Amino acid sequence: MYYAGVLMKLLKILAATGVSEILLALEKKPLYFGELIKSLKYDRKSTSSSLATRRLRTLEGLAIVVREVQQDRKRRVRYSLTKRGRQVIRLLSEFEKLEKGIFS
Numbered sequence: 001m002y003y004a005g006v007l008m009k010l011l012k013i014l015a016a017t018g019v020s021e022i023l024l025a026l027e028k029k030p031l032y033f034g035e036l037i038k039s040l041k042y043d044r045k046s047t048s049s050s051l052a053t054r055r056l057r058t059l060e061g062l063a064i065v066v067r068e069v070q071q072d073r074k075r076r077v078r079y080s081l082t083k084r085g086r087q088v089i090r091l092l093s094e095f096e097k098l099e100k101g102i103f104s
Contacts, residue, residue: 010088013062018055020092023081026065027089030080064088 013019018040025031025039037049056079059065064085070076081089 013058014088014092016055016058018051019059022052022055022059023064023085023089023092026079026081026085030068030078033077033079036079059085 021040022036025036031039033049033052037052040052056065056067060067062084063082065079066082068078068080070078
């Protein structure tokens with residue numbers, strides 16, 4: 001039963017507004033926060049920066065995303081997927097295949 005609880009928690013997080021969009025944007029390459037927000041605004045459902053921040057904190061807490069602060073000319077924060085994050089992307093891909101098989 002423990003695994004069912006973990007799976008349900010993960011599914012709930014993945015279903016939250018903006019999470020899958022963030023993960024798919026980071027799948028391509030690590031992004032600075034501003035770049036990530038710009039890429040999300042091209043989506044039909046624009047994700048606000050405050051919502052993206054909350055989602056990124058959740059994903060970071062689950063070790064799906066890593067946050068890297070860079071101190072060059074100005075403080076910049078870059079996000080990238082962890083190994084676990086890449087596994088979650090593969091899981092999303094499998095869900096997409098399942099959805100196509102069921103609903104097509």
